[in-house]
Amino acid sequence: MQHLIRTSDFSKDEILGLFDDAREFLKFEPNEILKGKIIVTLFFENSTRTRSSFEIAAKRLGAEVVSLDVSTSSASKGETIFDTVANINAMKPDAIIIRHSECGLPESLAGYVDCPIINAGDGKHAHPTQALLDLFTIYEHFNGNTEGKKVAIVGDVRTSRVAGSNRRLLPRFGMDVSFISPECFRYDGDEFKTYIHISDVIDDLDVIMSLRTQLERHSEIYFESLNEYAKDYCITNEVVGDRDILLLHPGPVNRNVDISDDMLKDPRCKVLTQVTNGVAIRAAVLKKLILA
Amino acid sequence: MQHLIRTSDFSKDEILGLFDDAREFLKFEPNEILKGKIIVTLFFENSTRTRSSFEIAAKRLGAEVVSLDVSTSSASKGETIFDTVANINAMKPDAIIIRHSECGLPESLAGYVDCPIINAGDGKHAHPTQALLDLFTIYEHFNGNTEGKKVAIVGDVRTSRVAGSNRRLLPRFGMDVSFISPECFRYDGDEFKTYIHISDVIDDLDVIMSLRTQLERHSEIYFESLNEYAKDYCITNEVVGDRDILLLHPGPVNRNVDISDDMLKDPRCKVLTQVTNGVAIRAAVLKKLILA
Amino acid sequence: MQHLIRTSDFSKDEILGLFDDAREFLKFEPNEILKGKIIVTLFFENSTRTRSSFEIAAKRLGAEVVSLDVSTSSASKGETIFDTVANINAMKPDAIIIRHSECGLPESLAGYVDCPIINAGDGKHAHPTQALLDLFTIYEHFNGNTEGKKVAIVGDVRTSRVAGSNRRLLPRFGMDVSFISPECFRYDGDEFKTYIHISDVIDDLDVIMSLRTQLERHSEIYFESLNEYAKDYCITNEVVGDRDILLLHPGPVNRNVDISDDMLKDPRCKVLTQVTNGVAIRAAVLKKLILA
Structure with a gap:
């Protein structure tokens, strides 16, 4: 069994x-x-x-x-x-x-x-079934050619179990996982590249996995509001531009905090496919x- | 679809x-x-x-x-x-x-x-399935001969969605719908005959559809209690007499407010059939x- | 029907x-x-x-x-x-x-x-299905030879519906039912033998049915705490010794109040089989x- x-x-x-x-x-x-x-x-x-x-x-x-x-x-x-x-x-x-x-x-x-x-x-x-469905969505999108694909997990990577499962699973299928987050949500460990600004790495990415931000999960107050966080970490049309990037999110999405309304309607965003x-x-x- | x-x-x-x-x-x-x-x-x-x-x-x-x-x-x-x-x-x-x-x-x-x-x-x-089941109950009762049947909807016809669906549906099957209610619950519109007193119209009716009275749905206090409302609008044996009337209610019935105990036991009352x-x-x- | x-x-x-x-x-x-x-x-x-x-x-x-x-x-x-x-x-x-x-x-x-x-x-x-499953567990344990078996129901026999159903059912299958409880939980009736101390009767028992003690069900305070009750009525390894006794409980068990941790692991305890x-x-x- x-x-x-x-x-x-x-x-x-x-x-x-x-x-x-x-x-x-x-x-x-x-x-x-x-x-x-x-x-x-x-x-x-x-x-x-x-x-x-x-x-x-x-x-x-x-x-x-x-x-x-x-x-x-x-x-x-x-x-x-x-x-x-x-x-x-x-x-x-x-x-x-x-x-x-x-x-x-x-x-x-x-x-x-x-x-x-x-x-x-x-x-x-x-959250293993979430990571498996994320991997499946990526795998199908790239027709199984996941080797070398660059995936950035964006947001509260420190406390997210979705990040926890994905950072372990995706590399087994050849993917290069990095984290993008403000200092306060930074991953405690050095096996992964970590960035503060999306702009530093966006040109190299194949997949952006945005996380749900739950400020209330933290005992300290890092941001005055979700909007303040969104200024730097919301995935908008402006951030992504016309790059060929697959955009994922485990849901439920904080609209215009995690991902903007326009990107949620964009065909590159596969939230409902997930x-x-x-x-x-x-x-x-x-x-x-x-x-x- | x-x-x-x-x-x-x-x-x-x-x-x-x-x-x-x-x-x-x-x-x-x-x-x-x-x-x-x-x-x-x-x-x-x-x-x-x-x-x-x-x-x-x-x-x-x-x-x-x-x-x-x-x-x-x-x-x-x-x-x-x-x-x-x-x-x-x-x-x-x-x-x-x-x-x-x-x-x-x-x-x-x-x-x-x-x-x-x-x-x-x-x-x-x-509340379309409620109106369809009400119509079905009437239709079966009259063996499909609904043309010209007189139906009075009694009670809070202003805010009831059951009344809303029925007043649109029943006339399509030839029925003559009227409303009986106190002034405060009166239907806003003039396509239907409206009455204040049941006694004014009871002799002509084939069907009485009593509604559930929910005083708490109103911001103004119209009645001091359900019992006060019941004095004029409860469907009792005394009101109906020996007339050949089909009595309906969408449930749950306020006993002795919408319909009296004796009428609920009367074979003319088809609440459970509904x-x-x-x-x-x-x-x-x-x-x-x-x-x- | x-x-x-x-x-x-x-x-x-x-x-x-x-x-x-x-x-x-x-x-x-x-x-x-x-x-x-x-x-x-x-x-x-x-x-x-x-x-x-x-x-x-x-x-x-x-x-x-x-x-x-x-x-x-x-x-x-x-x-x-x-x-x-x-x-x-x-x-x-x-x-x-x-x-x-x-x-x-x-x-x-x-x-x-x-x-x-x-x-x-x-x-x-x-609680008839509970009593039936209790009887079934006893019946299967003794391969149907329930005649003359001595069963003690232990605990709050006064207010327990499990005790209520079992005291009526088990004697129909030839079992000799007695109650063991503190004075305050004593059964009101004289058709059954009642004991205060388990030690008075344990040598004769084939089955002990421990009940869930719910002090909050009583309006009077009989015990300061469940632990105080447990001193005399918890079924422990020490109480049972190496006697060939079947131990039952309707669940959920108050661990170390109704039955001790060690007895719950003992093969004579059939709580999960129940x-x-x-x-x-x-x-x-x-x-x-x-x-x-």
């Missing part, structure tokens, strides 16, 4: 296999690949978007989804998360999808279950882990 | 076609007409009743339903409803059912989606729009 | 028939026994655990589940529970599963519906009542 805690749980070949399945699922032809399977979602952090994506992915394959409302659950009766998960596991689901604010929690649950655990985001650590690919990639992950 | 924003989106022939299907669905025989289809419900106003009716209708046809919890969704992250819907649409559902407090909102979303939108109530504007018909009509609408 | 309000709604033969089905369902082989059926859950008291167990049971048999969010439902619009249930019934579900804080409420609804009602817990009265059996028993109940 295999879990998906981080993208390194899958080999490159396994990931390419997921892409083959995802490509099939994008045809949206009816199927019953996971008929009779029960998938539990357990979101300790709200995320209608990610949860819906998983739910639709599961239902597209004929599986049943049981969404546990964690806020009203036994957690409030003083039960530990380990007991909660052990109990859910005793109901014999075929997979558990979990999001939690604590880094490493999904992994620590693996010893308590008899079914695959899928990490749908754990704190600042990882959403569609997300359903297909999650379906592929569910199929792989449950039928393994 | 067709949406259902208002009842005029369907021709008379199309509506009669819905009734044929609804009649079939009332047999509650198992079917898989919408197997493999994904229907998203997006209720910005709570309505367990209408949402459940749609959900049961969809599931009766073998469809899967994904209910987005809008209160905890990206809306709270500052995303516009247009972005929320564009994102849901990118997950490729087969229909989106939406309720919102703003008139016209479901219609304005139509340009953002690739699938049918079904208006499950928008502000004071329209609920059953609602599931069948909504199933017919889903079938029509999704398989079109 | 049959409801399940209390365990006495089923004869001994019917219960043994449920066990035969439950044993089949424990193989977790795909089936579509309840395909096309719609089951409504209506929980006026939160219980993620019990609701999930029913939901998974239903989905394992191919049924669809509609979970009504009662807190945001028509109840808040002043509708009585009888009207709410009459309305749900008019949507023609195939079963309604209800939990409510008021004793007797599920039974009183039976007259308002055309489908089976399953009591998922009503106040201090009954959870698994719960899904199978509930599936058997749904099958029996819906297909009857």
Whole structure:
């Protein structure tokens, strides 16, 4: 049995296999690949978007989804998360999808279950299905020729789990990842090139991955407002010009903070394609882990 | 592709076609007409009743339903409803059912989606599936002979979207619609006869459609209490007498305010038949729009 | 048509028939026994655990589940529970599963519906599917030889509906039920032996059923803390020793209050087996009542 805690749980070949399945699922032809399977979602952090994506992915394959409302659950009766998960596991689901604010929690649950655990985001650590769908979107855009492509991740790279998963995954497919962020959001580490200004590097880029800026996640006040941040980091038509650049964002986008209205309408911006690919990639992950 | 924003989106022939299907669905025989289809419900106003009716209708046809919890969704992250819907649409559902407090909102979303939108109530504007189920209930009661039937809509006709949809739909099937309400709830317009007292018109009526009175919807205080309103507008056994009148209400009924306990038990009152018909009509609408 | 309000709604033969089905369902082989059926859950008291167990049971048999969010439902619009249930019934579900804080409420609804009602817990009265799964766990453990087995129910036997259902059910299968509790939680009645100290009776026991202690359910303060209660009533390795005793608990367990960490890991403790059996028993109940 295999879990998906981080993208390194899958080999490159396994990931390419997921892409083959995802490509099939994008045809949206009816199927019953996971008929009779029960998938539990357990979101300790709200995320209608990610949860819906998983739910639709599961239902597209004929599986049943049981969404546990964690806020009203036994957690409030003083039960530990380990007991909660052990109990859910005793109901014999075929997979558990979990999001939690604590880094490493999904992994620590693996010893308590008899079914695959899928990490749908754990704190600042990882968000593996997001990184897989980002990679898939890039991979399809370049017809598989990702070798040497230059990707800049822009924004709060320090606390973003999307950045965390992507910086580990994209280099495995030959991509050159750099970070662009204000000093306060700078990545703590020296394995990646980091820049302060987009203009320093934009001419070399093939892909810009803008992140959602959540000032409230920081205990210190770095910017007086999102608009102040936007002055330097919003991806606008002016910034991108007529360069041949693929623009991505994990969503939800802060309009005119992360990306400008005009760039969101630009065909180079594939934010909604990412959403569609997300359903297909999650379906592929569910199929792989449950039928393994 | 067709949406259902208002009842005029369907021709008379199309509506009669819905009734044929609804009649079939009332047999509650198992079917898989919408197997493999994904229907998203997006209720910005709570309505367990209408949402459940749609959900049961969809599931009766073998469809899967994904209910987005809008209160905890990206809306709270500052995303516009247009972005929320564009994102849901990118997950490729087969229909989106939406309720919102703003008139016209479901219609304005139509340009953002690739699938049918079904208006499950928008502000004071329209509630088309309610009007269709009301019409169906009347149509079946009179074996299709609705021509010339006199229907009085009683209560807060000014702000009721049920009244709004019915006053447009019923005349298309030959019915003569009038309104009965206190001055403060009077309909703003002169295409319909309006009365203050039920007694002025009751002898001529074939159908009474009582509305739910929600005093809290008004900024001014018109009545000190629902009981005060009820003195003149509650449909009681005394008011109806032994007249051959069909009594309807969209629910939930304020007992002894909108309709008295005794009339709710009277066989002329078809409130629960409306609920059953609602599931069948909504199933017919889903079938029509999704398989079109 | 049959409801399940209390365990006495089923004869001994019917219960043994449920066990035969439950044993089949424990193989977790795909089936579509309840395909096309719609089951409504209506929980006026939160219980993620019990609701999930029913939901998974239903989905394992191919049924669809509609979970009504009662807190945001028509109840808040002043509708009585009888009207709410009459309305749900008019949507023609195939079963309604209800939990409510008021004793007797599920039974009183039976007259308002055309489908089976399953009591998922009503106040201090009954929790019949819990008692059935407890009995099933005992029955399987002793290979059906339950005659003469001595079962002690430990803890707050006065207000526990689990105790209420079990004290009625277990004696029908030949078991000798006694209660162990502090004076303040003592059972009001003299049909059962009652003890204050576990040590007085432990040498004779075959089964210990520990209950969840919820001090907040009592208006008087009997114990300063759960820890104080635990000193005398927590089932520890020291209490049980090497006796051949089956240890049960309806969950969620207060660790080191109801049962100690070491006993929870002990193979004689079948708490998680009860959870698994719960899904199978509930599936058997749904099958029996819906297909009857």
